Amino acid sequence: MLHYGFIQNAIVVSFMISILCPCIGVxxxxxxxxxxxxxxxxSSLAGISLGLLFDKNPIIGAFLFTAFCGAxxxxxxxxxxxxxxxxxxxxxxxSVGIAISIISSGKLHSNAETxxxxxxxxxxxxxxxxxxxLSVISILVIVFLYHPLLYISYDEEATRVTGVKVRLINYVxxxxxxxxxxxxxxxxxxLVLSSMIALPVATAIQLEKGFKITLIASIAISIIDIMTGxxxxxxxxxxxxxxxxxxxxxxxxxxxxxxxxxxxVLREIxxxx
Amino acid sequence: xxxxxxxxxxxxxxxxxxxxxxxxxxxxxGRMEITxxxxxxxxxSYTGMVPYILNDISLEIEDGEYISVIGDNGxxxxxxxxxxxxxLKPTMGSISIESKYxxxxxxxxxxxxxNFPITVYEVMNSYHKLLKLKxxxxxxxxxxxxxxxxxxxxxxxxxxxxxxxxxxxxxxLMGHPQLLILDEPSTGVDVDSQKxxxxxxxxxxxxQKITILAVEHNLEAVFSYSTKIFHLQNGHGHLxxxxxxxxxxxxxxxxx
Numbered sequence: 001m002l003h004y005g006f007i008q009n010a011i012v013v014s015f016m017i018s019i020l021c022p023c024i025g026v027x028x029x030x031x032x033x034x035x036x037x038x039x040x041x042x043s044s045l046a047g048i049s050l051g052l053l054f055d056k057n058p059i060i061g062a063f064l065f066t067a068f069c070g071a072x073x074x075x076x077x078x079x080x081x082x083x084x085x086x087x088x089x090x091x092x093x094x095s096v097g098i099a100i101s102i103i104s105s106g107k108l109h110s111n112a113e114t115x116x117x118x119x120x121x122x123x124x125x126x127x128x129x130x131x132x133x134l135s136v137i138s139i140l141v142i143v144f145l146y147h148p149l150l151y152i153s154y155d156e157e158a159t160r161v162t163g164v165k166v167r168l169i170n171y172v173x174x175x176x177x178x179x180x181x182x183x184x185x186x187x188x189x190x191l192v193l194s195s196m197i198a199l200p201v202a203t204a205i206q207l208e209k210g211f212k213i214t215l216i217a218s219i220a221i222s223i224i225d226i227m228t229g230x231x232x233x234x235x236x237x238x239x240x241x242x243x244x245x246x247x248x249x250x251x252x253x254x255x256x257x258x259x260x261x262x263x264x265v266l267r268e269i270x271x272x273x
Numbered sequence: 274x275x276x277x278x279x280x281x282x283x284x285x286x287x288x289x290x291x292x293x294x295x296x297x298x299x300x301x302x303g304r305m306e307i308t309x310x311x312x313x314x315x316x317x318s319y320t321g322m323v324p325y326i327l328n329d330i331s332l333e334i335e336d337g338e339y340i341s342v343i344g345d346n347g348x349x350x351x352x353x354x355x356x357x358x359x360x361l362k363p364t365m366g367s368i369s370i371e372s373k374y375x376x377x378x379x380x381x382x383x384x385x386x387x388n389f390p391i392t393v394y395e396v397m398n399s400y401h402k403l404l405k406l407k408x409x410x411x412x413x414x415x416x417x418x419x420x421x422x423x424x425x426x427x428x429x430x431x432x433x434x435x436x437x438x439x440x441x442x443x444x445x446l447m448g449h450p451q452l453l454i455l456d457e458p459s460t461g462v463d464v465d466s467q468k469x470x471x472x473x474x475x476x477x478x479x480x481q482k483i484t485i486l487a488v489e490h491n492l493e494a495v496f497s498y499s500t501k502i503f504h505l506q507n508g509h510g511h512l513x514x515x516x517x518x519x520x521x522x523x524x525x526x527x528x529x
Contacts (some may be wrong), residue, residue, distance in 0.1 A: 030389055147402040153400075154391055158444070161358060161377040162403040208428065210392035 009128045010120040016135035017184040018226040022218035023142045024180040025197035031153045034198040039088045041193035043069035043095035044181045048115045049102035059130050063182035069172030118189030118241030131183045138179045150211055189241035199248035202224055206255045226250055307371055309452055309484040310334040314365035319350060326352050328508040335480040340493040344505035350488045354454055372452040376445030380456040381437055387430035393440055394425040405450045415443040435466020455487040459494060471498045
């Protein structure tokens with residue numbers, strides 16, 4: 001399968017997003033904001049529809065509209081302090097409303113469905129370059145902002161005391177989330193995108209290690225999830241998004257079971273000693 | 274040693290704090306007190322209109338004092354603390370603080386997510402980076418000061434209430450604050466650890482002249498350790514000694 005050009009593109013893109021998604025996801029999960037990923041992946045569908053409607057690059061459309069929605073969530077978070085879940089409903093309604101209206105109008109020149117479920121066949125060279133650039137810039141920004149992002153997630157007030165511009169970094173982070181979603185939507189699709197952001201991190205957290213090790217482990221798990229999903233979907237001729245999500249859940253369950261078994265064995269050993 | 278006429282320097286606005294520190298360190302002068310916090314006619318309401326949560330608060334705190342801010346729930350203690358930390362802006366009035374960096378120890382229950390995958394060392398190291406400190410050795414020195422150096426690889430979520438509180442104090446101390454603000458330091462902390470923590474705070478205020486301001490519910494700690502009490506009631510506040518508080522306020526309260 002590796003000699004096909006479209007597969008090579010898909011592998012490069014998958015590799016990039018398997019690094020990028022957990023880098024973003026780890027901060028979202030520890031802040032208990034994983035549902036933002038779900039909301040913004042729906043926003044990306046509106047961006048894709050807008051991009052296709054105006055005959056522009058749909059990934060850029062997804063990035064711009066998702067970044068706008070991410071910034072809007074951040075802005076409204078200061079407004080509806082006690083109802084943050086309500087903000088997600090507002091943004092979700094707006095995004096799905098725009099997407100459904102455009103798709104159902106019949107004015108799109110290409111099929112938006114491939115973005116719903118993800119596709120390997122449609123990853124073009126131009127897509128690959130766009131996704132590569134988005135991913136590299138995002139990963140570099142995360143490396144640069146690693147300590148402030150970690151601390152804002154852990155203890156926002158103590159971060160503010162040090163003079164770090166918390167609100168600015170939160171806005172930058174919403175753009176990073178948008179970027180990772182726009183980069184991933186081609187392969188994994190809108191519907192299961194949030195699982196790519198949250199599940200590898202949820203699996204890595206089971207290891208009960210520090211933040212850096214959790215991040216590295218979630219990248220490794222994400223590479224296993226996405227690559228396995230990609231290869232299985234090729235051989236079984238189904239959309240990669242679906243298989244990636246199934247593999248992610250299976251890996252998570254396996255880790256939970258192994259952890260439980262490991263704990264029981266250790267307990268037994270201690271009792272016998 | 275020369276005696277300093279303290280009254281000469283009563284007007285703090287004209288004295289530069291760095292200049293003062295220099296003179297103190299040079300040993301030319303004797304011990305001279307610096308006004309660490311000066312609040313003048315502070316009013317605050319979240320809407321900018323009546324009713325005010327803080328009504329015309331004026332307060333002057335010298336360095337090295339250990340102040341406990343007490344009062345009933347909703348009297349404005351936390352609001353006052355958040356104004357001092359710069360999280361809220363006063364509606365009217367002025368505040369000046371003679372400390373470049375304020376050490377802040379939040380209330381443990383406010384933010385502790387016990388499932389957060391972070392080790393003690395990561396908590397210290399990342400904060401060290403945020404404070405832009407150069408000397409990496411200060412991380413272990415701060416942990417040693419509170420006797421927690423052997424816990425550096427432990428997950429924060431696995432620590433007890435007292436151990437977590439000690440780490441948060443060590444974290445705040447890394448930036449060499451002249452002012453340390455604590456929000457209910459004994460919440461969720463067992464009695465033995467409380468003694469250790471308050472002993473440490475008292476030692477810092479006495480020997481290192483770090484000004485301590487603690488929002489408190491723990492009256493036993495207030496009377497045992499603080500040098501002064503700032504009592505807030507219905508947005509009004511007054512500063513008094515622990516003895517004065519017991520004789521005056523509690524006396525009137527009993528009469529009511």
